[in-house]
Amino acid sequence: MLWDVPRVSEEHLNARREQILDAARACFVAKGLHSTSMQDLIKEAGLSVGAVYRYFKSKDEIIAAIAETVTGGIMQHIETVAAQRLPLAESMDAVLVAIEIQMGPGGHLPIALQVWAEAAIDPAIAAIAKDRYVKLRGALQLLVENAVDSGELPEDTDVAAVTSAYYSLVPGFALQRMLTGTPDKDSYMRGLRLLINR
Amino acid sequence: MLWDVPRVSEEHLNARREQILDAARACFVAKGLHSTSMQDLIKEAGLSVGAVYRYFKSKDEIIAAIAETVTGGIMQHIETVAAQRLPLAESMDAVLVAIEIQMGPGGHLPIALQVWAEAAIDPAIAAIAKDRYVKLRGALQLLVENAVDSGELPEDTDVAAVTSAYYSLVPGFALQRMLTGTPDKDSYMRGLRLLINR
DNA sequence: CAGCATAAAACGAACGCTCGTTCTTGACGC
DNA sequence: GCGTCAAGAACGAGCGTTCGTTTTATGCTG
Known part of the structure; x- marks a missing residue:
């Protein structure tokens, strides 16, 4: 042979x-x-x-x-942002820059929406999505860890819990924008700063 | 005749x-x-x-x-919560109680996911979704207005901007939970309180 | 109060079409 | 000339929908 x-x-x-x-x-x-x-x-x-x-x-x-492949672009971007060791709000702002790009023409976010829906129906897709979005949360956790290191968050912070709240701001923004058409990134960030910087 | x-x-x-x-x-x-x-x-x-x-x-x-009909249950629940005039974190906690129910058996959230995906494709569904989710944001804005009235947020707060950030926490939580299986409402709220009460 | 007339409501076989997939055929590089 | 790859006609299954027929519920009539 x-x-x-x-x-x-x-x-x-x-x-x-x-x-x-x-x-x-x-x-x-x-x-x-x-x-x-x-x-x-x-x-x-x-x-x-x-x-x-x-x-x-x-x-x-x-x-x-x-x-x-649907989270690939964002994943990479978040790792770049993490390396810059910015405060939480600045990090989120930088992440949302990539989200806005992914919402536009040629972006992957409309496909992500399709994949989310399919994940609710098809276990094979659900497994893939779970893996990708757990990894994405892991990448965002680095941003929260940076905030602990820099003293922005207390030393004894429950990092995983804070990450889950911080993480939800990303798809929360994307979905709100895709469905309602508003807000743009800057309005959203202004509101977010008012909410978290008190 | x-x-x-x-x-x-x-x-x-x-x-x-x-x-x-x-x-x-x-x-x-x-x-x-x-x-x-x-x-x-x-x-x-x-x-x-x-x-x-x-x-x-x-x-x-x-x-x-x-x-x-897909937002009906949540809409009604939010109005009830608004009437209680709670602090922002307590309001969110109360809203997420309903979200957790809607994620379970008989809940509408898996359907909402399907509708979101369809809205990206079909203009007729997009129009319906836009209307419903703009109204939902309007209902949540009442919670933010309560926080201004009570002094939790400053008098001159940009209410619409804060609402958009606050709003995003709801689908952000739901989506994260449906895709990754975590966190539960209480972990999420613990993380959120650490993020906003500083 | 029968029983007939009438139209709404329900039924389900059948239709045309498009789907995802398979398979036969032939071209081309080695 | 043999193995790999591409092509696209063909296939059965299943789709959403239509439509002629049957059943049911009601008011009218004698």
Whole structure:
């Protein structure tokens, strides 16, 4: 038996995968997970049915792959913010800059909304989402730990509990903005400072 | 001729409508908006195809009707809390009691998640959601106004801005809990008090 | 008070269509 | 010429909805 020598470069294969996932993201933003048909997605990718089914064995697998990547951008941004060791309000402000970008054209937040809904229905997606959002909370916890180190919060602070409150401000802002259209980041931050700096 | 007299009582007609909507809610919680087929919903209601289509002319109309009612329970609860004129943290605690109930069996929050996702896709649902969540924010604003009246917040507070921050704590908590499984209301409130009472 | 007339209400088989997926076919690099 | 990959026609299942028919509830009539 011979070794499976790849006919095309591995980069080519990954590029095809990315091409499909990019098309899926575009379709999912426009039409949602379920109203996007495989035909829609295939046409958007500029590929054939057979080609797409070579890389993903079902639509569910594509949805799962998308769900895996949906927090990627924010995750990375939060780690950058953590390294700057800012006060809590400034950190949140910096995080929300990325959130506002993700809400705009090309952003992943409309897809995140779809994934949240799917997580309520499909255990496989729920498991992925749980993993990603627990990790995201872990990243935000660094910001709270910075505040303890700097003396902004007392030494004996229950860091996990504070993080859960702090964390909720992020999707809370995003959801409020996507559903009601307001507030913008600066109004929100002004209100938040009034609430926490007393 | 005077047979504009209804053949069946109006209560009966409304009851049938509610019967269909109750079935829809049960199905939507279990399978989501799109994976619930009309057959599923009709079977759950114990009716026939024709009967359901007498009361709603399409599946979209049923979804819209569900979206209309999804904030009802919380809205009512917040108004009750507002009448008690509690400090901000106590008010939030009281609101989250209702949120925890809505997350459990029979609660509307899993449906709310579906509606949020649909609002990102379907302008008709987006309009309904916008209306409901703007009104919900208005109800929460009363809690912030109480805090100004009582002196907990300064007289010149930007009430709308503070409300937007305060508001975000509600879906922020709900979403975090539904996706990650933690925290419970009491841990969350402990963290929140540490964050705002300084 | 029968019993008939009438229209609302409920029924469910059937329809056209689109879905996600499979499979046969052929092209191309080695 | 063999193995890999792409193409896209074809398929069965299941979708939302329609519509002709049957059942039910009521008022009218004799």
